[in-house]
Amino acid sequence: MLRNLILLLVWFSATFTANAFEYCIVTKTPDKSLEGYDFMISDDANRITNIFGKIKDGQVNYCGESDRTFSATLCIMDEENPRNGKRYNIQLIVEPGTITIDYSEPVSVSGGELNTKLIDLKNKFDSGTVDEVNRLMLDTFKSNPDNGLGEYALMNYSNDCSPDEWDELFAMLDDDRKEFEEFRVIVERKEKLRKTWEGQPFIDLQGHNFDGSEAKLSDYVGKGKIVVADFWSSGCKGCIIEAKEYLIPLYNEYKENQDVVFLGVALDNVEEACKKHGIPWGQLMVCDASPMLLYSFIAIPQIIIFGRDGTILSRNIRGEKVKDKLESILNP
Numbered sequence: 001m002l003r004n005l006i007l008l009l010v011w012f013s014a015t016f017t018a019n020a021f022e023y024c025i026v027t028k029t030p031d032k033s034l035e036g037y038d039f040m041i042s043d044d045a046n047r048i049t050n051i052f053g054k055i056k057d058g059q060v061n062y063c064g065e066s067d068r069t070f071s072a073t074l075c076i077m078d079e080e081n082p083r084n085g086k087r088y089n090i091q092l093i094v095e096p097g098t099i100t101i102d103y104s105e106p107v108s109v110s111g112g113e114l115n116t117k118l119i120d121l122k123n124k125f126d127s128g129t130v131d132e133v134n135r136l137m138l139d140t141f142k143s144n145p146d147n148g149l150g151e152y153a154l155m156n157y158s159n160d161c162s163p164d165e166w167d168e169l170f171a172m173l174d175d176d177r178k179e180f181e182e183f184r185v186i187v188e189r190k191e192k193l194r195k196t197w198e199g200q201p202f203i204d205l206q207g208h209n210f211d212g213s214e215a216k217l218s219d220y221v222g223k224g225k226i227v228v229a230d231f232w233s234s235g236c237k238g239c240i241i242e243a244k245e246y247l248i249p250l251y252n253e254y255k256e257n258q259d260v261v262f263l264g265v266a267l268d269n270v271e272e273a274c275k276k277h278g279i280p281w282g283q284l285m286v287c288d289a290s291p292m293l294l295y296s297f298i299a300i301p302q303i304i305i306f307g308r309d310g311t312i313l314s315r316n317i318r319g320e321k322v323k324d325k326l327e328s329i330l331n332p
Contacts, residue, residue: 021096024063025074029055029103034088038079041094044071045151047181051079068176069095069114069148071155076103093118093148114149121153130318134160145172155182159299160316163190163197193296202310203294207286210271215284220263222310226329228322231265231291231302234273239301243279246319247303250326251281259330265291267300305329 027039039060042049052062055076072094077087092099092109099111109115121140125133137157144150154169161169170178170187177183196203205217221227230247232239247262254260262281264270270283292298295315303322304315307329314325 019067020065021067022063022065023094023096024061024098025092025094025101026098027055027060027074027076027101027103029058029076031103032058034058034076034103036078037076040075040077040079042073042075043094044073044155045177045180045182046070049075066094069093071148071152074101091118091122091152093152095148114144114147117149118152121149130160131321141169142172146174146177151177155186158186158190162316163194166190189296189298196295196312196315198312198314200312202306202312205265205284205286205291205294207265207284209285210283217265217284218310220261220282220284221306222308224308225259225261226308226313226326227261227263227306228326229263229265229304229306231267231295231297231304232270232300233267234270235268236300240273240277242301242303242318244277246322248278248280250323253323254326255280257330260326267291 025041034055035058037055038051039053039055039062040049040051041062052064053060070093072092074090074092075088088103088107090101090107090109092101092111093114095112095114097112099109099115102108102110109119117140121136125136128136134157137153138161140153141150141157144153154173157169158166166186167190170183173183194200202217202221207215207217209215217229221229228247228250230239230243232243251262254262264274264279264281264283266283266285266287267289268287269285270279271285273279274283292300292302295302295304297316301318302315303317305313305317305322305325307313313329317325
Protein backbone atom coordinates (compact mmCIF):
# COMPACT_ATOMS: atom_id res chain seq x y z
CA MET A 1 0.00 0.00 0.00
CA LEU A 2 2.86 2.36 0.86
CA ARG A 3 4.41 1.63 -2.53
CA ASN A 4 1.12 2.53 -4.25
CA LEU A 5 0.89 5.78 -2.30
CA ILE A 6 4.43 6.71 -3.27
CA LEU A 7 3.67 5.96 -6.92
CA LEU A 8 0.52 8.12 -6.73
CA LEU A 9 2.46 11.03 -5.25
CA VAL A 10 5.14 10.68 -7.91
CA TRP A 11 2.46 10.64 -10.64
CA PHE A 12 0.73 13.71 -9.21
CA SER A 13 4.00 15.60 -8.92
CA ALA A 14 5.01 14.68 -12.47
CA THR A 15 1.59 15.68 -13.79
CA PHE A 16 1.70 19.07 -12.06
CA THR A 17 5.25 19.69 -13.25
CA ALA A 18 4.30 18.77 -16.80
CA ASN A 19 1.35 21.17 -16.80
CA ALA A 20 2.99 24.02 -14.89
CA PHE A 21 4.51 26.96 -16.73
CA GLU A 22 6.26 30.20 -15.91
CA TYR A 23 4.90 33.60 -16.84
CA CYS A 24 5.98 37.20 -16.36
CA ILE A 25 3.82 40.30 -16.31
CA VAL A 26 5.58 43.55 -17.11
CA THR A 27 3.80 46.86 -16.56
CA LYS A 28 4.74 50.30 -17.82
CA THR A 29 2.96 53.45 -16.73
CA PRO A 30 3.93 57.07 -17.41
CA ASP A 31 1.46 58.24 -14.75
CA LYS A 32 3.65 59.32 -11.82
CA SER A 33 0.57 59.70 -9.59
CA LEU A 34 0.34 55.88 -9.46
CA GLU A 35 3.69 55.56 -7.69
CA GLY A 36 3.28 53.32 -4.65
CA TYR A 37 -0.10 51.96 -5.77
CA ASP A 38 -0.75 48.24 -5.33
CA PHE A 39 -0.48 45.82 -8.24
CA MET A 40 -3.08 43.02 -8.06
CA ILE A 41 -4.10 40.08 -10.20
CA SER A 42 -7.52 38.45 -9.91
CA ASP A 43 -8.10 34.89 -11.07
CA ASP A 44 -11.58 35.58 -12.46
CA ALA A 45 -12.98 32.05 -12.47
CA ASN A 46 -11.55 31.21 -9.05
CA ARG A 47 -12.48 34.63 -7.61
CA ILE A 48 -9.06 34.93 -5.97
CA THR A 49 -7.14 38.22 -5.83
CA ASN A 50 -3.49 38.53 -4.81
CA ILE A 51 -1.40 41.66 -4.29
CA PHE A 52 1.96 41.12 -5.97
CA GLY A 53 3.73 44.41 -5.36
CA LYS A 54 3.65 48.17 -5.66
CA ILE A 55 4.30 50.47 -8.59
CA LYS A 56 7.90 51.68 -8.34
CA ASP A 57 9.54 53.95 -10.90
CA GLY A 58 6.46 53.55 -13.07
CA GLN A 59 6.46 49.77 -13.32
CA VAL A 60 6.08 46.36 -11.71
CA ASN A 61 7.67 43.22 -13.07
CA TYR A 62 6.17 40.03 -11.67
CA CYS A 63 7.02 36.46 -12.57
CA GLY A 64 5.13 33.42 -11.31
CA GLU A 65 4.11 29.86 -12.03
CA SER A 66 0.71 28.39 -12.81
CA ASP A 67 -0.63 24.95 -13.64
CA ARG A 68 -3.25 26.40 -16.02
CA THR A 69 -3.82 29.38 -18.27
CA PHE A 70 -6.55 31.54 -16.79
CA SER A 71 -8.69 34.61 -17.37
CA ALA A 72 -7.37 37.40 -15.15
CA THR A 73 -7.99 41.02 -14.29
CA LEU A 74 -4.96 43.12 -13.51
CA CYS A 75 -5.73 45.99 -11.18
CA ILE A 76 -3.68 48.97 -10.05
CA MET A 77 -5.15 50.87 -7.11
CA ASP A 78 -4.38 52.34 -3.71
CA GLU A 79 -5.46 49.44 -1.49
CA GLU A 80 -5.15 51.51 1.70
CA ASN A 81 -7.41 54.24 0.29
CA PRO A 82 -9.55 52.46 -2.35
CA ARG A 83 -11.97 55.36 -2.73
CA ASN A 84 -9.23 57.87 -3.43
CA GLY A 85 -7.18 58.33 -6.54
CA LYS A 86 -7.20 56.44 -9.80
CA ARG A 87 -7.90 52.80 -10.50
CA TYR A 88 -7.00 50.80 -13.57
CA ASN A 89 -8.51 47.44 -14.52
CA ILE A 90 -7.42 45.51 -17.57
CA GLN A 91 -8.33 42.06 -18.88
CA LEU A 92 -5.67 39.55 -19.84
CA ILE A 93 -4.98 35.83 -20.04
CA VAL A 94 -2.20 34.45 -17.86
CA GLU A 95 -0.24 32.21 -20.20
CA PRO A 96 3.37 31.07 -20.71
CA GLY A 97 5.92 33.78 -21.51
CA THR A 98 5.93 37.54 -21.04
CA ILE A 99 2.79 39.65 -20.98
CA THR A 100 3.34 43.39 -21.27
CA ILE A 101 0.81 45.95 -20.05
CA ASP A 102 1.40 49.49 -21.27
CA TYR A 103 -0.66 52.04 -19.36
CA SER A 104 -0.04 54.81 -21.84
CA GLU A 105 -3.21 56.05 -23.51
CA PRO A 106 -4.75 53.90 -24.83
CA VAL A 107 -3.90 51.04 -22.49
CA SER A 108 -2.58 48.02 -24.40
CA VAL A 109 -1.74 44.38 -23.78
CA SER A 110 0.74 42.27 -25.69
CA GLY A 111 1.67 38.67 -25.02
CA GLY A 112 1.37 35.17 -26.37
CA GLU A 113 -1.19 33.40 -28.52
CA LEU A 114 -4.13 33.59 -26.09
CA ASN A 115 -3.69 37.31 -25.37
CA THR A 116 -3.43 38.00 -29.10
CA LYS A 117 -6.73 36.17 -29.59
CA LEU A 118 -8.28 38.05 -26.65
CA ILE A 119 -7.33 41.40 -28.18
CA ASP A 120 -8.80 40.34 -31.52
CA LEU A 121 -11.97 39.17 -29.79
CA LYS A 122 -12.40 42.43 -27.87
CA ASN A 123 -11.83 44.49 -31.02
CA LYS A 124 -14.59 42.56 -32.78
CA PHE A 125 -17.19 42.79 -30.05
CA ASP A 126 -16.50 46.47 -29.31
CA SER A 127 -18.18 47.23 -32.64
CA GLY A 128 -20.61 44.29 -32.73
CA THR A 129 -24.27 43.92 -31.88
CA VAL A 130 -25.41 41.91 -28.85
CA ASP A 131 -26.14 38.89 -31.07
CA GLU A 132 -22.77 39.15 -32.79
CA VAL A 133 -20.95 39.38 -29.46
CA ASN A 134 -22.81 36.36 -28.10
CA ARG A 135 -21.96 34.33 -31.19
CA LEU A 136 -18.30 35.31 -30.88
CA MET A 137 -18.22 34.33 -27.21
CA LEU A 138 -19.93 31.01 -27.87
CA ASP A 139 -17.64 30.10 -30.76
CA THR A 140 -14.58 31.16 -28.76
CA PHE A 141 -15.52 28.98 -25.81
CA LYS A 142 -16.25 25.94 -27.94
CA SER A 143 -12.82 26.33 -29.55
CA ASN A 144 -11.10 26.86 -26.19
CA PRO A 145 -12.95 24.88 -23.48
CA ASP A 146 -9.75 23.99 -21.64
CA ASN A 147 -7.87 27.29 -21.42
CA GLY A 148 -8.11 30.81 -20.03
CA LEU A 149 -9.59 32.35 -23.17
CA GLY A 150 -12.43 29.83 -22.98
CA GLU A 151 -13.00 30.73 -19.32
CA TYR A 152 -13.30 34.40 -20.28
CA ALA A 153 -15.70 33.68 -23.15
CA LEU A 154 -17.92 31.36 -21.10
CA MET A 155 -18.22 33.78 -18.19
CA ASN A 156 -19.36 36.50 -20.60
CA TYR A 157 -21.69 34.30 -22.62
CA SER A 158 -23.34 32.85 -19.50
CA ASN A 159 -25.31 36.07 -18.98
CA ASP A 160 -27.49 35.41 -22.02
CA CYS A 161 -27.75 31.65 -22.44
CA SER A 162 -30.68 29.53 -21.32
CA PRO A 163 -30.40 27.08 -18.40
CA ASP A 164 -30.42 24.11 -20.79
CA GLU A 165 -27.71 25.59 -23.00
CA TRP A 166 -25.64 26.37 -19.91
CA ASP A 167 -25.84 22.71 -18.88
CA GLU A 168 -24.42 21.66 -22.26
CA LEU A 169 -21.57 24.18 -22.10
CA PHE A 170 -20.76 23.48 -18.46
CA ALA A 171 -20.37 19.79 -19.33
CA MET A 172 -17.54 20.74 -21.70
CA LEU A 173 -15.39 22.05 -18.84
CA ASP A 174 -12.82 19.79 -17.24
CA ASP A 175 -13.53 18.58 -13.70
CA ASP A 176 -11.18 21.09 -12.05
CA ARG A 177 -12.75 24.11 -13.74
CA LYS A 178 -16.24 22.94 -12.80
CA GLU A 179 -15.26 23.49 -9.16
CA PHE A 180 -14.21 27.12 -9.62
CA GLU A 181 -16.21 29.62 -7.59
CA GLU A 182 -17.44 31.72 -10.52
CA PHE A 183 -18.83 28.70 -12.36
CA ARG A 184 -20.39 27.40 -9.14
CA VAL A 185 -22.22 30.71 -8.74
CA ILE A 186 -23.40 30.62 -12.36
CA VAL A 187 -24.72 27.08 -11.87
CA GLU A 188 -26.76 28.28 -8.87
CA ARG A 189 -28.05 31.27 -10.83
CA LYS A 190 -29.12 29.11 -13.75
CA GLU A 191 -31.02 26.78 -11.43
CA LYS A 192 -32.95 29.79 -10.09
CA LEU A 193 -33.45 31.02 -13.64
CA ARG A 194 -35.27 27.81 -14.58
CA LYS A 195 -38.16 28.93 -12.37
CA THR A 196 -38.73 32.03 -14.51
CA TRP A 197 -37.57 30.80 -17.89
CA GLU A 198 -39.77 30.54 -20.96
CA GLY A 199 -42.77 28.32 -20.36
CA GLN A 200 -42.95 29.05 -16.63
CA PRO A 201 -45.72 31.07 -14.91
CA PHE A 202 -44.99 34.65 -13.88
CA ILE A 203 -44.06 35.56 -10.30
CA ASP A 204 -45.96 38.51 -8.86
CA LEU A 205 -44.32 41.77 -7.80
CA GLN A 206 -45.55 44.52 -5.49
CA GLY A 207 -45.01 48.20 -6.30
CA HIS A 208 -46.85 51.46 -6.83
CA ASN A 209 -48.07 53.81 -9.54
CA PHE A 210 -46.97 57.41 -10.15
CA ASP A 211 -49.76 58.64 -7.87
CA GLY A 212 -48.47 56.51 -5.00
CA SER A 213 -51.28 53.96 -5.10
CA GLU A 214 -50.33 50.32 -4.64
CA ALA A 215 -50.04 48.11 -7.70
CA LYS A 216 -48.90 44.59 -8.58
CA LEU A 217 -47.56 42.85 -11.67
CA SER A 218 -50.70 40.69 -11.57
CA ASP A 219 -52.76 43.83 -12.22
CA TYR A 220 -51.40 43.65 -15.78
CA VAL A 221 -50.15 40.10 -16.37
CA GLY A 222 -52.47 37.10 -16.69
CA LYS A 223 -55.43 39.25 -17.68
CA GLY A 224 -55.90 37.86 -21.18
CA LYS A 225 -53.46 40.15 -22.99
CA ILE A 226 -49.87 39.89 -24.22
CA VAL A 227 -47.68 42.01 -21.94
CA VAL A 228 -44.34 43.41 -23.09
CA ALA A 229 -42.59 44.23 -19.81
CA ASP A 230 -39.44 46.34 -19.71
CA PHE A 231 -37.47 45.95 -16.46
CA TRP A 232 -35.31 49.08 -16.16
CA SER A 233 -34.12 52.04 -14.09
CA SER A 234 -33.81 55.77 -14.73
CA GLY A 235 -30.02 55.78 -14.33
CA CYS A 236 -29.43 53.07 -16.94
CA LYS A 237 -28.26 54.64 -20.22
CA GLY A 238 -28.74 51.39 -22.09
CA CYS A 239 -32.35 51.26 -20.87
CA ILE A 240 -33.06 54.73 -22.24
CA ILE A 241 -31.49 53.86 -25.59
CA GLU A 242 -33.49 50.63 -25.79
CA ALA A 243 -36.72 52.49 -25.03
CA LYS A 244 -36.18 55.35 -27.46
CA GLU A 245 -34.76 53.38 -30.38
CA TYR A 246 -36.85 50.21 -30.20
CA LEU A 247 -39.65 50.11 -27.63
CA ILE A 248 -41.29 53.47 -28.28
CA PRO A 249 -41.55 52.82 -32.06
CA LEU A 250 -42.91 49.36 -31.29
CA TYR A 251 -45.41 50.83 -28.80
CA ASN A 252 -46.59 53.34 -31.41
CA GLU A 253 -47.15 50.49 -33.85
CA TYR A 254 -49.23 48.46 -31.39
CA LYS A 255 -50.86 51.06 -29.13
CA GLU A 256 -54.23 50.60 -30.84
CA ASN A 257 -54.00 46.80 -30.57
CA GLN A 258 -56.30 45.66 -27.76
CA ASP A 259 -54.37 42.40 -27.35
CA VAL A 260 -51.06 44.03 -26.37
CA VAL A 261 -50.02 45.95 -23.25
CA PHE A 262 -46.66 47.65 -22.68
CA LEU A 263 -45.45 47.96 -19.10
CA GLY A 264 -42.36 49.27 -17.35
CA VAL A 265 -41.17 47.50 -14.21
CA ALA A 266 -38.95 50.10 -12.59
CA LEU A 267 -36.16 49.51 -10.08
CA ASP A 268 -36.32 53.14 -8.97
CA ASN A 269 -38.57 56.18 -9.32
CA VAL A 270 -38.77 56.76 -13.06
CA GLU A 271 -41.48 59.41 -13.22
CA GLU A 272 -39.13 62.23 -14.28
CA ALA A 273 -37.24 59.96 -16.69
CA CYS A 274 -40.49 58.99 -18.41
CA LYS A 275 -41.42 62.67 -18.85
CA LYS A 276 -37.96 63.62 -20.08
CA HIS A 277 -37.63 60.80 -22.61
CA GLY A 278 -41.27 60.52 -23.68
CA ILE A 279 -41.87 56.99 -22.42
CA PRO A 280 -45.67 56.71 -22.65
CA TRP A 281 -46.64 53.35 -21.13
CA GLY A 282 -47.60 52.60 -17.54
CA GLN A 283 -44.98 51.92 -14.88
CA LEU A 284 -44.97 49.54 -11.94
CA MET A 285 -42.40 51.18 -9.66
CA VAL A 286 -40.96 48.51 -7.38
CA CYS A 287 -38.01 50.74 -6.44
CA ASP A 288 -35.65 48.00 -5.30
CA ALA A 289 -33.69 45.05 -6.69
CA SER A 290 -36.35 42.41 -5.95
CA PRO A 291 -37.33 41.99 -9.65
CA MET A 292 -33.73 41.07 -10.46
CA LEU A 293 -33.69 38.49 -7.67
CA LEU A 294 -37.09 36.99 -8.48
CA TYR A 295 -36.48 36.83 -12.23
CA SER A 296 -32.78 35.97 -11.94
CA PHE A 297 -31.16 38.57 -14.18
CA ILE A 298 -28.06 40.63 -13.49
CA ALA A 299 -28.26 43.33 -16.17
CA ILE A 300 -30.90 45.75 -17.44
CA PRO A 301 -32.83 46.39 -19.54
CA GLN A 302 -34.45 42.97 -19.23
CA ILE A 303 -37.44 42.56 -21.51
CA ILE A 304 -39.91 39.78 -20.82
CA ILE A 305 -43.00 38.99 -22.87
CA PHE A 306 -45.83 37.39 -20.89
CA GLY A 307 -48.63 35.40 -22.51
CA ARG A 308 -52.34 35.92 -22.04
CA ASP A 309 -52.43 33.52 -19.08
CA GLY A 310 -49.23 34.91 -17.51
CA THR A 311 -46.88 32.31 -18.95
CA ILE A 312 -43.41 33.63 -19.77
CA LEU A 313 -43.15 33.44 -23.57
CA SER A 314 -39.79 35.14 -24.10
CA ARG A 315 -37.02 36.85 -22.15
CA ASN A 316 -33.42 38.01 -22.57
CA ILE A 317 -34.34 39.73 -25.84
CA ARG A 318 -33.41 43.19 -27.06
CA GLY A 319 -33.78 45.44 -30.07
CA GLU A 320 -35.49 44.08 -33.17
CA LYS A 321 -35.87 40.68 -31.52
CA VAL A 322 -38.66 42.10 -29.34
CA LYS A 323 -40.64 43.11 -32.42
CA ASP A 324 -39.94 39.80 -34.15
CA LYS A 325 -41.05 37.80 -31.11
CA LEU A 326 -44.21 39.87 -30.58
CA GLU A 327 -45.21 39.45 -34.22
CA SER A 328 -44.65 35.68 -34.04
CA ILE A 329 -46.83 35.46 -30.92
CA LEU A 330 -49.66 37.43 -32.45
CA ASN A 331 -49.37 35.70 -35.84
CA PRO A 332 -48.33 32.11 -35.11
